[in-house]
Amino acid sequence: MHLTHDDLVLHYYGESGPAARRLDAHLASCAACRDAMGRLQRTLALVDANGEGEPAAGYEATLWARIQDRLDPPRPWWRQVVRLDGGRWALAAGTAAIAGVAFSAGWQAREIAAPVPAATSTDASQGAAPGDAPPGSASAAGASRARVLEAALRDHLTRAETVLSEVANGEAGGGTAFTAERLRASDLVATNRLVRQTAAYTGDEPLGRLLDELERTLVDIANAPDELTPDEWRALRARLDTQGLLFRVRVLADDLRAGRPDTTSPLKKGKTS
């Protein structure tokens, strides 16, 4: 039985895998298949010899004329990696604040959970409203932490809303540049993780679920190629539509910005345990 066209093509390109030895043996013993392989090699050699695609004379000058006005100044490598703009610093500060508060909340929880002497178990904060707590009490500290968390959450959601809006409204042209959205999403992933973990710690399940969905979407955007095909744009947008993610992020961010009382997040209430 002779080798097929497909066998010959795969073997020619060195992609016949484990069958390579068998195909070599067959070619060595079958003149017809050897001839077919020879014809294939000569055909593809003709393709190699073809010099098609040479642009017209003066092409370089035309090319330069088309691109010279569209050259954005290149960024030095350290700017591309670190991007030390004001927004980045603010984000870093917010992240540090969340990390600090989360750590502090965890530390305090350990202290509360630990057995304490009877003399100190009548803490003034137990059973009292945050507003009634004297300065320096655990409740006052909790309210202060909640304000920091709320500010960090508001800032984070505002930034996430911007990224999601850009994805939702982006141009779906071929090879659309996506670098800026990708970098911004990448910046937001770590912050989102901290906020989500804090929400889980405080028992805010609705917020935790929202941040979980947001994080998965941000990771997808951060890992997307620098330039998106229309298909990839559509897939990302479909995901935003399906989840209603942008809408929900926008509503919560608006509530936090407006300081509306119906924002039921325990973070806002100052709940820490």
Add this chain to the structure above:
Amino acid sequence: MHDTDQAAVAAARAGDAQAFRVLVDRHGRYLHRVAYRLTGNHSDAEDVVQDAFLKAYRQLGRFEARADIRTWLHKIAVNCAIDLIRARRVRSTPSAVDDLDTIDGRDTPVAQPPAPDRQLLSSEIGERVTAGLERLTPLERAAFMLRHPEGRSIDEIGASLGLRTEAAKHSVFRAVKKMRVALGPLVDAAAGE
């Protein structure tokens, strides 16, 4: 000034647009040939090269100074061409010529035996190769060119073009089959000399 690519890259990275022009002059034509092989027409090739240079300029900061700029530009241009082909693929409908059963030469104009004169043969090779490539669908052409001159594996081609491996493989099979039909008479003529 800017005798070497390294010097031109260093100056361009520092914001010297004229140094970047040196790179455009040196490598634009080469990139056009690469882009043309993949896209099959000069207009798309021009767009691809233009996008590739704009992207390269933005990303010059990431370029390893010791690397070969032509290799780097080549990769960017191939990726830009793949993006364009994938975008076109979404909009286009499958061609009737995709059916393997139609690729047996019966629907191909019968090639006349080439003239014995070698000069004529050489020019006919170019014409036949061009005609053969024009018979490929955009996807077949891209798969074939990524496999043949670019040397990418079938798996890589599938990943690049958003195809399953089997589909990428069959695109290459169909392309080679069409080229064999188009170039068969020339191969026979060359063998008979």
